[in-house]
Structure formats: structure tokens, C-alpha cells
Amino acid sequence: MCESNAYLKDGENEVMLMESVDSIEPCGNGLKLMDIFGKQMFIKAKIKNMTLLNHRIILEEIGTS
Amino acid sequence: MCESNAYLKDGENEVMLMESVDSIEPCGNGLKLMDIFGKQMFIKAKIKNMTLLNHRIILEEIGTS
Secondary structure, eight states: OOOEEEEEEETTEEEEEEEEEEEEEEETTEEEEEETTOOEEEESEEEEEEETTTTEEEEEETTOO | OOOEEEEEEETTEEEEEEEEEEEEEEETTEEEEEETTOOEEEESEEEEEEETTTTEEEEEETTOO
16 A cells, blocks of 8 residues: 655654545645545645655645744 | 656646656755656646555646646
């Protein structure tokens, strides 16, 4: 399975936000994430970087940097 | 392997932009893509949506919509 985990950058730390993310799309002023089970989440954040081979998507809250 | 293919949305079509994408990160006013072989590409675009299970990342050029 090729889902990734989404982490939220919090200063030096990266906090797990959602596991097994399948899809991400911009929505309004943030991002809509959906995991492989269909669970959805909206967060006011942008993608900071992602490395698919490592299954990591790093998000950054908008307005905090 | 969990890389994805990146497509550029062109009207109704989606044109293959880069195969086997490993990482994406915002860079200046666009995105920097790198494939699993280390080849890099910069494009003035934003992520329109991505579905990792389908290995598809759809990009949209900035300023065309």
C-alpha cells in the first residue's frame, strides 16, 4: 500500500496528524486530507514537503511561519 | 515502490510531466519535483490534487485558471 502519513510541523517537531493518507487537495484556504478508510480532515495548512518513498508528507500551518 | 506520476492539467487533459516522482516541495513560486533517480524539475505550478493509492499527482500551472 502506498499511502503516506501526514505530519504537522510544530517548530522543530513533527506531530503525526493523520495516518494512511490517500488523497490531498487544496480546499479553500487549507487542505483536505482523506485517509484510505475515507475519513476526511480539513486543516489550514500547506504542504511543506513530501517524500513518497518514505511515506512522509510534512504540512505547515498557515500563518505560523 | 510508492512513487507517483505527476501530470500537468491542461484544460480537460492531463499531460504526463514526470514519472516516478519521489519528492515534491514548494520552491519560490512553484514546485520542485525530484524523481527516484534524483532527476529534478522545477515548474511554476501548484498541486491540484493527489491520490497516492492511484500513484497520481495532478499539478496545475499557476496563472492559467
